[in-house]
Amino acid sequence: MTRVRIRALAVVGTVAAMGAATGAQAGAFGLREQSAQGVGVAFAGSASGAAGVSSIFWNPATVTMRPGFNSEQSLTFVNLSGEIRPTVGTAPFLAPFGDSGEIGQGAVLPSGATSYQLTDRLYVGIQTGAPYGLVTKPRPDWAGSIYGRSSRIFSLSFNPVIGYKVNDWLSVGVGANVEYFxxxxxxxxxxxxxxxxxxxxxxxxxxxxxxxxxxxxxxxxWEGTVFGVGYRSSVHHDIEGSFALPTFGQQVTANLNTPEKLSVGLTQALNPVTRINFGFEWDNWSRLGDIAITSRQFGVPVTSLALNFKDAYFYSVGLEYDWSPNLTVRGGFGYDDGPIDTSNRSVRLPDGDRYVASVGASYRWSDKLVLNASYAHVFLGRNRIVAGPGQNYNVANIPFAAIADGSADVVSVGFRYAWDSPAALAPAPLVRKY
Structure with missing residues (x-):
């Protein structure tokens, strides 16, 4: 591994650790909160339309499921809570500085989607949201400050799509995904x-x-059954930026490939007022591999980052019940086998496998307006962090060991509005959703 010039400044370990955390941030902060309706069923059946118009995020073919001109907007508050407590194995001169305090930071995530029917078979739409993000911020002077003081990720994506109803039972869709990171x-x-x-x-x-x-x-x-499959490609980011020390700064670049996402959904009507949804998602986080941080000034690698993420798998099930013609209630449960384990867990994101329990409801205010609200709680177990010599995260061979606890509360509200009278354009969808 080439470390020219940077070695002379004795900051190789620092630059490597900061870059490694960059990759970990991007990997572990993938966000599903693109739909208030989807939150209520733990995103089960999102690829088969159970997340409303915003199902476009998981499967662009769902743009054909609602005749006419429809818009949906959601606002989601994610309250992340977590604490990191040093344990035996931390360098003795760091241990007295204690735990991280509350590292979680609340974040508001806006998202939206619009679909428009051009003909009886052709539809267009667009979905916008934040596929990656959130913030962690421990106390400035804590035992693990050399491995992380604060971390911020912000992203925004625009996903225009086009969908085509091949026949009464098959629809296809394609689209672009323009992303800022x-x-x-x-x-x-x-x-x-x-x-x-x-x-x-x-x-x-x-x-x-x-x-x-x-x-x-x-x-x-057949009537009452919808099966959907959607795919989002990797996005190749040529990140340009800088790193700075108290007496030195330099422009750097890094290549980051976000993971592909495969989503599968099934919505099945059990009777005229009850539907069950199943969901599966695969995120190819292992494709990140090694990420090079390169000096723009000298054009040589500063270091190579072995993130060693594993692939992530998400399984979910959700139930919807039409309590009345105007009120639908729902609930769901999901399990996220995430990309982070003890081998690659950092203080910037002490993440692990997650369990998600959710409830929600939709109220039809009028023939055109539907209101959505949902709540989900994310359960995280106690996770071990090990950094230092021989580990994925290592700053100046200083050992750090800790136990992390965390959880998250998600509150999402939104609405869907029909701008026209779609009944005049096409028959109602086979599976009615509120």
Missing amino acids: RLTLRQAIPVPGISPAFYPPAFIKGESWSAGWTAGATITP
């Missing part, structure tokens, strides 16, 4: 001979615009 990471720099309370700060930041594509299909073999 920005990050800022901060940490302390260990300096021999001074107290960790006075370690100077360092940061790395960068941003990128790029694009990918999406495709999918829905199959309605």
Whole structure:
């Protein structure tokens, strides 16, 4: 691994650790909260239309499921809570500085989708949202400050799609995914001979615009059953930015490929007022592999980052019941076998496998307006963090060990509005959803 010039400045370990956290942030902060309706069923059946118009995010072919001109908007508050407590194995001169305090930060995620019927078979639409994000921020001077002080990820995507109803039982869709990605990471720099309370700060930041594509299909073999499959391609980001130490700064670049996503959904009507939804998602986080941080000035690699993420799998089931012609209630449960384990867990994101329980409801205010509200709780177990010599995360061979606890509360509200009278354009969909 080439470390020219940077080695002379004795900051190789710092740059490597900060870059590694960049990849971990992008991997572990994938967001599904694109639909208030979808939150209520733990995103079960999102690829088969159970997430409303915003199902476009998972499967562009769902744009054909609602005749006429429809818009949907959602606003989701994610309240992440977590704490990291150092344990035996942490360097003795760091341990007295104690735990992280509350690292979680609340975030509001807007998202929306619109579908428009051009002909009896041809539809267009667009979905917007934040596929990656959130923030963690421990106390500035804690035992793990050399491995992370604050981390911020912001993203925004625009997903225009076109869908075509091949016949009464098959629809297909394709689209583009234009994505903006920005990050800022901060940490302390260990300096021999001074107290960790006075370690100077360092940061790395960068941003990128790029694009990918999406495709999918829905199959309605008979009335009351919808099966959907959707695919979102990887987006290749050439991130340009800078890192800075107290006495030195440099422009850098990094190549980051977001994971492909495969979504499968099944919606089955049990009777005229009850539907069950099943969902499965695969995210190819293992494709990140090694990420190089390169000096723009000298055109050589600064370091190579072995993130060693594993693929993620999400399983969910949800139930919807039409309590009355105007009120639908729903609930769901999901299990997320995520990309983070002890081998690649960092203080920036002490993530692990997740369990999600959710409830929600939709109220038809009028023939044109439907209101949605949902709540979900994300359960995280106690997760072990190990950093230092021989580990994926290593700053100046200083050992750090800890136990992390975390959870999240998700509150989502939204509405769907029909701009016209679709009954005049096409028959009502076979599976009615509120």
